[in-house]
Amino acid sequence: MKHALLTLALVIAATPAFAETKEFPITIKDHKFSPDVVEIPADTKVKLVVKNEDTTPEEFESHDMNREKVIPGGSTANIFIGPLKAGEYKFFGEFNEATAQGKVVVK
């Protein structure tokens, strides 16, 4: 019983505290990101909230941050990034690479 309680406590402690994570909104419109430069603090886990205002789906992808997510048209997606070291991390929309380009600047 003691072991079960300890395990439960550890699991709860390890669960991400969604309420505390800072959110950074990005909008996809006409296959472009807006804003296309997002500044976030270094060494901090944050949440990108990407809203796809186009009717067509987009795949949010970043090799620099090892992230990829398909966002259906009209949907909003949560994407956690960080903690990251200072620098620039590019992201793009794989379905519309010509216009959907952006970067996360970590200061």
Added chain:
Amino acid sequence: MLATLIIVFREVIEAGLIIGIVMAATRGVAKRGMYVSYGVLSGFIGACVVAIFAGAISEAMEGVGQELFNFGILATAVAMLTWHNVWMARHGREIAMQMKHVGEDVAHGRRSLMALAAVVAIAVLREGSEVVLFLYGIALSGKESEGMMLLGGVVGLGFGAALGVAMYLGLLKIHSRHLFAVTGWMIALLAAGMAAQAVNYLQQAGYLAVLQEKVWDTSHILSDSSLLGATLHTLIGYSAQPTAMQLAVYLSTLIIIFTLMRLFGHAPSPAKPAAATS
């Protein structure tokens, strides 16, 4: 048309290579073509279902449903690939020498085939759902005429399939004696890459936000978006900018697979006297 072709091709590469490896790894096993075909078919149907419910999946679990779903199916694929390798370590010798399957080996063989068929289905489902969504988007936007879009998609699919066939034929050139060892390694590396990707999805969902430091950056040498980079990403889990977590999971998976193969491999030959477990 070209843009559609390139995007579909990139998505299909992963599934195509996996199918090629699975077909080579099961050479000599009866009916494996049938199992793999069923894998592809169910993967395709699954892809359509996932694409239809993409919105619901995405918004499930506080907006990280897609990541958890991807983690789940990739973890399943890793388990199946591991199981296959362990099974081959136990029974591979007979297959490599193309001896007849007798008794329980036949049942085991079928289970191993089902495990691999599941891996194929998962790969097709993952990439397929992205392709379906992408093509649906193009159709909606009316950017390209339906005909051109379909042509680009089919040609991209064809190139991806061709890559898988090339992988298969290339592997077949290896002498049967070595094929077992080579495909065993390829499957282990495939699994390790998938495991690293699976944990990535967990981090994307907000869990395990540790060990995120980039261990190296080789994007100027071999970029993730290049064809070779994408191919190596599937085959060996190559990542131009891997995090410490990705490397840790990758290495751990390899160690676990080979340890299990060691532990459970090579059933004792009947000639040896029954020995106490060491």
